[in-house]
Amino acid sequence: METRVAARRSLPPLVAQLPFLLLILLTVSSCAAAATSDLVIGEDYVRPPARRHRKALLSLFPWRKKKASSSSSDPQQVHISLAGEKHVRVTWITDDNSVPSVVDYGIKAGTYTSTSQGESTSYSYLLYSSGKIHHVVLGPLEDNTVYYYRCGGQGPEFQFKTPPSQFPLSLAVVGDLGQTSWTTSTLNHIKQCEHDMLLLPGDLSYADYMQHLWDSFGKLVEPLASTRPWMVTEGNHEKEHIPFFESGFQSYNARWKMPYEESGSASNLYYSFEVAGAHIIMLGSYTDYDENSDQYAWLKADLAKIDRKRTPWLIVLLHAPWYNSNWAHQGEGDSMMTAMEPLLYAAHVDMIIAGHVHAYERAERVYNGRLDPCGAVHITIGDGGNREGLARRYRNPKPAWSVFREASFGHGELKILNSTHAHWTWHRNDDEEPVRTDDVWINSLAGTGCIQDSSRELRKILMAP
Incomplete structure (x- = not known):
């Protein structure tokens, strides 16, 4: 059963969090320092200053612009997990509520011989509303095999490899x-x-x-x-x-x-x-x-x-x-x-x-x-x-x-x-x-x-x- 997502708020994400950011700050507590004689600072290794990776840091800022080529129906945040013996769950998010929770897949790039339908959900958290979260289970699948898949019937092709059935x-x-x-x-x-x-x-x-x-x-x-x-x-x-x-x-x-x-x-x-x-x-x-x-x-x-x-x-x-x-x-x-x-x-x-x-x-x-x-x-x-x-x-x-x-x-x-x-x-x-x-x-x-x-x-x- 698919759950429709409520309309997104027009407020910027950071602004939407302000009502409870103060709550978080007020609940943070610090531990008292232990006696110096009980502590060892590290062990033989001193970490150098952190390097900066602009791309990673920009991902923390919600007001960054989206790529012009992105579409509200394209899959976002794709990840997979095991879902029982010889089965894998594909999870992704779309901004478009009309995208079906379906995955096409096969063992040859661009050729999909199987299709699985799943479920979708969403949630609201104070002033935030999520996109449509899709969960689709694929299988039964062959062990130690590369599969090519497409989420929602359109968009880019992904691929994953199933785990082996025996060691190593x-x-x-x-x-x-x-x-x-x-x-x-x-x-x-x-x-x-x-x-x-x-x-x-x-x-x-x-x-x-x-x-x-x-x-x-x-x-x-x-x-x-x-x-x-x-x-x-x-x-x-x-x-x-x-x-x-x-x-x-x-x-x-x-x-x-x-x-x-x-x-x-x-x-x-x-x-x-x-x-x-x-x-x-x-x-x-x-x-x-x-x-x-x-x-x-x-x-x-x-x-x-x-x-x-x-x-x-x-x-x-x-x-x-x-x-x-x-x-x-x-x-x-x-x-x-x-x-x-x-x-x-x-x-x-x-x-x-x-x-x-x-x-x-x-x-x-x-x-x-x-x-x-x-x-x-x-x-x-x-x-x-x-x-x-x-x-x-x-x-x-x-x-x-x-x-x-x-x-x-x-x-x-x-x-x-x-x-x-x-x-x-x-x-x-x-x-x-x-x-x-x-x-x-x-x-x-x-x-x-x-x-x-x-x-x-x-x-x-x-x-x-």
Whole structure:
């Protein structure tokens, strides 16, 4: 069912945001500085001054002129995501309400042998009205295949490649992306790496109530997000909740629809999917997660269904990190960790990847605050290029579980070579070429003594009502 979009307001987008920009400024609070003896400023690396990329910076200004060749019916902000086994969802926006939610596609450029129809939605946020947001699911599709597609029956041709059905599998990972000159560097470096999919553990656009920044973000990431699936979960900057005026996650849910229904979830804020031999779980740090919550019940059910012979790799993404030696956001993930870490430990999760802290950190396998060979490798990668800058202050001495930490922008790459071995690298984005700065081999827990010798009590956690 298509929902008609209300007429756009004539006010410039920035002016339209003024009634609640003041509200945002009044609600911003600053943390008290920790004692100097508890802090380490960076670790061996000092970041140079930021370069300026005029094109990226101009995307932040809503009053820039549109290209004369653009049409209100042309697709904007095109991105794709997985939508169940052998299916992909194409999402785009048009200013023209009459454009149908339809995608023509095929495996040969300019030749479309299949057509899929979908749905559309829109939303209003205070004085802002979105364009028509189209969601169309394509499939079934062949694995590891390039498809050419056209949105809305007209306009330019795009192309994407489906992920493989078996190893090797290459995943790009980036958090807290934003829309700065450093974002541009990070995206350019990701483009240089061969990847099958991108994972983003929250804080996408940094719109923070200013809805036109969702539009500029969609245009900024389209060159990458239209060619490979982007699988995301929400961060604190997606909440956009104004008491008595606007509910939370309205923009995020309308624009970035993930395969939550296919995974049995009741919320777009948490879900799971499988690709090649990996089961990937996207958790919601900003929706209920205690033992009485829907998310907790869903997670138990999802973990109980996993077959580690079919998907030997088990990876979890969330926004607020559980293991963090940076001064920023200390303890913010503790309550979620208390509720859910025993579940994930019982299921023998291989990796837990978080964002939120604007720096990079990799931990050894850890559980319950201590090194544990059967625990998960924890990685914080909230350093995509956000406008708030880097979190440079670390706690000292470094915890025993912390292996590598650096306050720098960059992205990660996880190359899963087979059922037992994966190669993780983190790439600092200072130079024209990404600099590989952290590098480690990770072994899957599937088939190890951790699973074979796990205690009866831990197994009961997943089976308990």
